């Protein structure tokens with residue numbers, strides 16, 4: 001039952017070169033006072049809220065169905081789910097964010113994936129400013145090439161949308177993620193207008209934040225349920241009571257109380273972001289210029305002073321009466337989606353996607369851990385299982 005506990009300054013053996021803040025009161029001050037809120041006028045904000053979010057359900061269901069189709073006939077075999085969920089979450093982001101431009105979206109994802117591996121390898125390496133002007137590492141050159149290709153891909157999506165409107169084939173740029181961004185890019189109001197660089201950045205951010213995070217979360221949940229069969233059964237009973245064997249729907253998802261507890265507890269133990277980085281002035285505290293502050297959310301989530309002596313155990317019942325009760329109203333004790341103005345805009349998207357995928361899996365399968373599984377979480381931008389997560393599926397229906 002005991003799990004990996006990172007130290008507050010030790011990021012997988014690498015010491016962060018800045019200041020690490022894990023005192024809840026200071027964390028609250030830092031996060032609440034840093035950055036401006038994500039602008040509501042920003043097309044990304046709109047694309048992942050309200051009406052747009054409702055439209056995502058069929059796209060997520062279709063992507064989960066594709067994954068489950070591949071799982072048929074795999075019962076009893078070793079099944080590595082971290083990789084499976086990577087494919088699933090990239091498809092979900094491509095379908096929901098890029099809609100009709102889904103295939104271009106997949107290409108962008110592929111390049112971002114390669115880029116994230118390079119970033120992961122180099123995240124703590126420091127360049128020497130003068131030398132870097134004349135000598136560029138192979139990784140640096142590769143990342144420049146990928147960034148250029150990615151820009152070209154985004155440009156293609158933009159041009160295609162523009163072309164359809166200019167030729168009269170379409171009346172508007174569309175209300176999906178690329179459509180709203182093209183509209184903002186062509187806005188005549190200079191204040192609202194998105195620059196070309198901002199547009200490309202938005203696409204990269206959404207791909208990256210939308211895929212890596214949910215991928216890890218789903219994998220860790222499946223691991224914990226494979227070990228804790230009692231919670232797996234409780235979650236399944238709830239899913240069957242609410243949805244039967246039908247596909248998940250928005251009204252039912254709001255009623256998934258046990259699953260919400262399981263998601264919250266998994267985010268506490270294995271929250272995907274390894275830490276939040278800020279550049280701020282702290283009250284009267286004078287910090288050296290440009291120093292980064294690291295808020296190691298994972299250290300707060302593993303602090304026995306905040307969570308009790310059983311802090312390392314998987315106990316979803318902590319969240320039976322909600323997050324406020326579980327944290328005794330200490331807002332900084334639990335920050336899987338951040339805190340303050342720059343907290344996660346994709347939180348509802350992420351939890352909806354997770355609930356749909358889990359419900360559909362639990363409707364069909366029971367899960368046990370593959371005996372050769374090796375537990376080794378490592379921080380690669382998000383907290384990931386170094387050797388994957390291998391499970392064994394057993395079908396609940398003979399014909400599944």
Ligand code: HEM
Nearest residue numbers: 038209210213214217273276336337338342344345346350
């Ligand atoms: C389990 C899933 C997820 C977790 C745990 C998570 C966590 C976080 C955290 C902690 C932050 C704040 C970072 C900071 O304060 O420095 C953040 C920001 C953000 N997240 Fe998520 N996230 C998840 C899923 C998603 C998804 C699915 C999307 C989009 C589809 C998304 C989009 C974003 C964006 C755009 C930001 C930046 C907001 C800003 O700059 O103000 N996230 N996320």
